[in-house]
Amino acid sequence: xxxxxxxxxxxxxxxxxxxxxxxxxxxxxxxxxxxxxxxxxxxxxxxxxxxxxxxxxxxxxxxxxxxxxxxxxxxxxxxxxxxxxxxxxxxxxxxxxxxxxxxxxxxxxxxxxxxxxxxxxxxxxxxxxxxxxxxxxxxxxxxxxxxxxxxxxxxxxxxxxxxxxxxxxxxxxxxxxxxxxxxxxxxxxxxxxxxxxxxxxxxxxxxxxxxxxxxxxxxxxxxxxxxxxxxxxxxxxxxxxxxxxxxxxxxxxxxxxxxxxxxxxxxxxxxxxxxxxxxxxxxxxxxxxxxxxxxx
Numbered sequence: 286x287x288x289x290x291x292x293x294x295x296x297x298x299x300x301x302x303x304x305x306x307x308x309x310x311x312x313x314x315x316x317x318x319x320x321x322x323x324x325x326x327x328x329x330x331x332x333x334x335x336x337x338x339x340x341x342x343x344x345x346x347x348x349x350x351x352x353x354x355x356x357x358x359x360x361x362x363x364x365x366x367x368x369x370x371x372x373x374x375x376x377x378x379x380x381x382x383x384x385x386x387x388x389x390x391x392x393x394x395x396x397x398x399x400x401x402x403x404x405x406x407x408x409x410x411x412x413x414x415x416x417x418x419x420x421x422x423x424x425x426x427x428x429x430x431x432x433x434x435x436x437x438x439x440x441x442x443x444x445x446x447x448x449x450x451x452x453x454x455x456x457x458x459x460x461x462x463x464x465x466x467x468x469x470x471x472x473x474x475x476x477x478x479x480x481x482x483x484x485x486x487x488x489x490x491x492x493x494x495x496x497x498x499x500x501x502x503x504x505x506x507x508x509x510x511x512x513x514x515x516x517x518x519x520x521x522x523x524x525x526x527x528x529x530x531x532x533x534x535x536x537x538x539x540x541x542x543x544x545x546x547x548x549x550x551x552x553x554x555x556x557x558x559x560x561x562x563x564x565x566x567x568x569x570x571x572x573x574x575x576x577x578x579x580x581x
Contacts, residue, residue, distance in 0.1 A: 286311045289432070290343035292336050292359055293377070294321040297403070298349035300410040301376070301436045303328035308435035315339040340366050345432050347374045353383025360390045369395035372428050376417070378402045378525075380532050381447045381454075382539070384420065388446040397425040400446065401433065402453035406521045414438035418456070420449035454536055457529035461550040461567070463497040464526075468571035471504050475575075481506055503568040512566035520566035527554040527563075 287310050291302040294316035305312050306329035314330040315338070316322050322332050333339035340346055340363040350356050356377050364373070373391045375384065375398070384400040391398035399421035409415045416439045419426055426442045433440050443452045470493070474484045485507035489499050502508040512520040519525075530551040537544040557573045 287432070288313070288342060288344045290314070290333070290339040290346045291325075291330065291349070292316075292339055292346065292363075293349035294318075294325045294330070295349065296407050297376075297410045299324050299328065300407070301347075301349065301415070302330050304410075304413045304435045305432075306330060310432075310435075313339050313343070336363055337366055339363075340371075343367065343371060345372045345374065347432075348377060350375075350377045350379075352377075353379035353386075356387050357383055357390070360387050364390050364394040364396060367394065367396055371396050372425065372432070373398040374401050374429055374432065375399070376401050376403055378453055378457075378529060378532070379450060381450045381536055384450040385447040388421065397421075397428055398446070399425050399429045400449040401429065402449055403436075404453065404456060405438070407519070409438065410436070412438075416441065418443050418449040418452040420445060420447050420451070422446075450532075451536070454529055454533045457526070458533040458544065458547045458550070460497065461526050461530050461554060462546045463495050464501070464503065464568055465550055465553060465570060465574070467493075467495065467497045468503045468568070468574050471571060472574050497568075501568055503571040512568055513571075517566045517569035517572070519564070520568070522563065523554060523558055523565050523567045523569065524563040526567035527551065527558050530554055 289305055289310045289312045291312055291314040294302060294314050302312050302314055302325055312330045313333050314325045315333045315336050326332050336359055348356055348359055356375055356379055373396050375387055388398045399419050401417045401419045403415040403417055405415040413436055415437050417433050417437050419442050430440055443449050481504045502511045503513050505513045512518055533547050534551055557570050562569060
């Protein structure tokens with residue numbers, strides 16, 4: 286039986302670990318929060334007293350942590366304790382530079398590694414339908430794929446170390462921009478006297494069609510499963526969208542890429558969060574835009 290250490294059992298990590306248990310893996314987990322550990326234990330995860338203890342005798346180590354500094358801290362602490370050839374999978378969403386440094390730490394300790402951030406949110410984590418964007422060499426990817434399958438709807442090898450993170454931040458920059466665009470269109474339609482249904486029926490079957498409209502519509506009604514029908518409870522929190530947009534702009538600056546819409550989306554989500562909406566679903570940006578004043 287493959288032994289998996291899972292470090293970071295939060296809103297995403299816990300259901301991911303639970304799906305590995307259901308698939309027959311022996312999962313030992315660690316998190317700093319007692320409530321997260323309790324939930325994981327209820328899902329069949331055995332609990333370790335520390336990250337270092339979780340890694341002991343593990344065949345695979347998975348991390349799902351808030352930021353690059355946390356990933357690097359864990360890697361620096363546990364990589365030297367893992368057996369040579371152990372596979373390290375980081376599914377956190379972090380900056381590309383930190384992801385590549387994590388690969389370097391793994392390589393220096395004789396370990397295999399992939400960066401494998403996800404798309405699909407809490408619902409996808411629970412359903413085992415996440416999209417994994419994987420960076421790392423072909424050998425590490427081949428070893429990681431069967432580990433990821435119980436948690437995944439789709440697994441995409443994006444290329445070399447760090448490219449999984451690159452794909453994630455580019456994808457979420459598109460998402461942040463498109464949600465603002467869809468929300469602006471509904472706000473304009475409201476002021477013009479056009480119903481939500483009429484705009485949805487037109488745009489969802491014509492050139493305005495996009496995921497932010499057809500799967501995650503920011504107004505109640507047209508897509509019953511969207512957070513707009515549940516008081517804009519996440520979902521994918523606005524604070525996480527802002528995090529990803531900031532990562533996209535840090536990356537753009539580092540390589541000299543012009544991303545003016547990405548930069549403006551970051552500004553808008555920063556304002557939305559500063560107004561007390563960090564915990565709301567990111568599609569709730571429509572409520573902020575309704576109250577915004579047009580520049581003359």
